[in-house]
Amino acid sequence: MSREQRRALLKQHGGHVGQLPAGTVAFDFSTDSWAHLQAPYIDARMAVLRQRAARAPQDLQQWLAARFPFRHFVVTRRGRDAEALLFTALAQPDSLVAQNLLFHTARDHQQEQSMTPLELPAAGALEPTPAPFKGDLDLAGLERALAERQVSLIFVEALSNGAGGQAISLAGLRAIRALSRAHHVPLYLDATRLVENCLLIQAHEAGAAGHSLAEIMQALLACCDGMTASCSKDYGFAGGGLLATHSAPLFAQAQALLPAVGTALADADRACLAQALADWPFIETQAAERLRQTQWLGNGLQALGFPVHTPIGGHCVILDLSLVPGLRHAADPVSAYLAWLYEHTGMRGSPHWGGCAPAYQRPLWIRLAVPLGFPEERLHAALGAAGQLAQSAPAWRNLG
Secondary structure, three states: OOHHHHHHHHHHOOOOHHHOOHHHOOEEOOOOOHHHOOOHHHHHHHHHHHHHHHHOOOOHHHHHHHHOOOOEEEEEOOHHHHHHHHHHHOOOOOOEEEEOOOOHHHHHHHHHOOOEEEEOEOOOOOOOOOOOOOOOEOHHHHHHHHHHOOEEEEEEEOOEOOOOOEOOOHHHHHHHHHHHHHHOOOEEEEOOOHHHHHHHHHHHOOOOOOOOHHHHHHHHHHOOOEEEEEOOOOOOOOOOEEEEEOOHHHHHHHHHHHHHHOOEOOHHHHHHHHHHHHOHHHHHHHHHHHHHHHHHHHHHHHHOOOOEOOOOOOOEEEEEHHHOHHHOOOOOHHHHHHHHHHHHHOEEOEEOOEOOOHHHEOOOEEEEEOOOOOOHHHHHHHHHHHHHHHOOOOHHHHOO
C-alpha cells in the first residue's frame, strides 16, 4: 500500500489509526494482545492448538495447577473479566489498593468498586535512567501506607505496563510479601507478562542466573495469595483470562459473580488453552524471542533518531513525543504522530497512558507493542520502513 493510499485511509477514518481495518496496517504494534490482533501467525498457532485438542485432549485444570501454584482457578473469556472478578470480590469501598503502575483497565475496575488506586512506583520508574527493576514498588512508601492508611489490597503487575514494560524483582516481591503478611493485607499479582519478567530476573538479579525460568516463576508466585492474567500476551493463546487464588471463599464468590461480572471461557477454547499451557517450551522460547525483538526494535529506532524512551521495556518500545520539536504546538500531538507514523511507514502504535496520579501520567508517550510470535522478517521490514522515513531528515523530525 502506498503512502497516498494510507493518507486517504486516514482521512476516511478521521485521522484515528485505531479505527483502521486490520488489513490496511502493514505492521501492527498497537497491542500485544492476540485477542485484539488479526494476523496469519496467530491464526496458524490457533489452528495447531485446535488440531491438538481434537487429537489428544488435555485437562485444563491439571495444566493450570502445574503452571500456577494455587488451589482454585476461574477461567474467563478475557483478562479484564478476571480483573473485574477480583476487585468485585475483594471490594472494600473507600479503601486503597497499593500498586505499581498498572494497565488502565485494572485501575478502572478498582474505581468502579469505589476503591482508590495508590500508586507507589519505585523512585525514577518513569525516568530515562538505567536500572533493571523499575517496576518495583517503593517499599518505604508501602510500609507507611500500610501503617497509616486503609489499604485493603496490594496488587503488583509483573512487567509493569504503566511504566512501559519494566520488570519487578524477586527480592522486591519478597519484601512486599513480608509487609503484606505483617499487616494482614492480601497480595495479588498480575501475571499477564510474567514469563518475560522471569527472563529479566534471570538475566539481571543477583543469584538468579543459575535458576530455570520455571523455578523463578514459582518463586514469584509463592509470594502471592493469588494472581490474575490475560492469556493472550505471554501464553500463546488468542483470548482467555485467569483468576487464581488460595482462598476458597474468594473462589466461591468469584464463581457466583461470574455471570454478572464477566463471561466464562467456552469449552472449545478451554480445550485449546489447555494445549497452550501444556506446550511450555513454546511459551518460554517465544517469550525470549519477543524480549529480544523488543530490544532490537527499540535500539534500531533509537539509532535512527526516533525519540525512544529508555530503558526499553520487556514487551514494548515507548516513544516520548516531548522530544519531537514539531509537535510542541499540535492540538493533539499523540494522534498527529501516530497518523504521521502510519502514513509514512505503515506502522500502527497506540497512546500510552502511564499512571493514574498526575505525577505518573505521560500524555506524550506512545507505545509500540511487539506481540508474541511476531515474524522476524516483518520486524525487519518495519525497521526498514522507519529507516526510509529517517532518511528524509530533518523534515521528519518536525513532522514534515
